[in-house]
Amino acid sequence: MTRTLLIGESEVPRIGLGTNRLRDTAEHAAFVRDAIAAGIRHIDTAHLYSGGRSEAAIGAALASGRPDGVVVATKGGYHDGRPETIAGEIEESLQRLRVDRIDLYYLHRVHDDVAIEDSLDAIVRERDRGRIAHIGVSNVDLAQLARARKATEIAAVQNHYNLAHREHDDVLDLCATEGIVFVPYFPLRDETPALREVAARHGATPAQVALAWLLDRSPTTLPIPGTLSIAHVRDNLAALELKLSEDDLAALDASG
Numbered sequence: 001m002t003r004t005l006l007i008g009e010s011e012v013p014r015i016g017l018g019t020n021r022l023r024d025t026a027e028h029a030a031f032v033r034d035a036i037a038a039g040i041r042h043i044d045t046a047h048l049y050s051g052g053r054s055e056a057a058i059g060a061a062l063a064s065g066r067p068d069g070v071v072v073a074t075k076g077g078y079h080d081g082r083p084e085t086i087a088g089e090i091e092e093s094l095q096r097l098r099v100d101r102i103d104l105y106y107l108h109r110v111h112d113d114v115a116i117e118d119s120l121d122a123i124v125r126e127r128d129r130g131r132i133a134h135i136g137v138s139n140v141d142l143a144q145l146a147r148a149r150k151a152t153e154i155a156a157v158q159n160h161y162n163l164a165h166r167e168h169d170d171v172l173d174l175c176a177t178e179g180i181v182f183v184p185y186f187p188l189r190d191e192t193p194a195l196r197e198v199a200a201r202h203g204a205t206p207a208q209v210a211l212a213w214l215l216d217r218s219p220t221t222l223p224i225p226g227t228l229s230i231a232h233v234r235d236n237l238a239a240l241e242l243k244l245s246e247d248d249l250a251a252l253d254a255s256g
């Protein structure tokens, strides 16, 4: 199993950090810096998280120095997919993150009343102006992903996926075939008995087994467990070293 993945030009460990509970406080900015010191290189946020305070905390944390290879991903267009709304959200995200260019920008979700091509157009324009490096899509099915890929190059897909929620197996598999990063969100949401059994065999935690299963599931998965605990950040990164046996994987697969 490979422990790193390329997002654009940056090679990052395949465990990232979800930040939807991050607040704009000195303590949380210090937590982000500690997580990077522990080895995190992929930080996932969004325009809407904590009413913008998640992005602001990350911006504050990295203002005094940004270690090489840190990739910050954010998202927009959750409540409203119109291009003019997304353009405004990109502007705010750039300011809160205190950057001239966003490393990875996702369309947060697709809207019934706006064609995905129109929503993406706002993001493509900013990419073409050099203010976004790479584009992703979130909460998409196969047909929506196909339309997105016709509209522009898609570097990453972020969907709800874990051992107990495999509705997006088809999207995950396509991403593996096409070399697109697949970011499974809510990686730790469902602790199943099988996770606990395998964890006990390895002296690991169920969370670590859940992450190791996701890492094994496809070479392009990059889970983003959400945490505000530096001990949990270290535990999550340690899942990169957890080797599940064929028997473990069979037991987990059969349970999902």
Ligand SMILES: NC(=O)c1ccc[n+]([C@@H]2O[C@H](COP(=O)([O-])OP(=O)(O)OC[C@H]3O[C@@H](n4cnc5c(N)ncnc54)[C@H](OP(=O)(O)O)[C@@H]3O)[C@@H](O)[C@H]2O)c1
Pocket: 017, 018, 019, 020, 021, 044, 045, 108, 138, 139, 158, 159, 185, 186, 187, 188, 189, 190, 205, 207, 208, 224, 225, 226, 227, 228, 229, 231, 232, 233, 235, 236
């Ligand atoms: N694209 C989308 O539409 C979308 C939707 C939802 C979420 N997301 C993204 O996905 C990320 C993850 O989602 P999430 O945080 O809600 O769910 P999650 O990662 O499945 O679970 C987070 C929970 O697990 C705990 N945890 C983390 N590491 C642990 C460990 N090693 N051992 C035990 N418990 C641990 C956390 O508590 P502690 O703080 O105590 O560690 C927290 O209660 C979010 O931060 C966000 O970036 C994206």
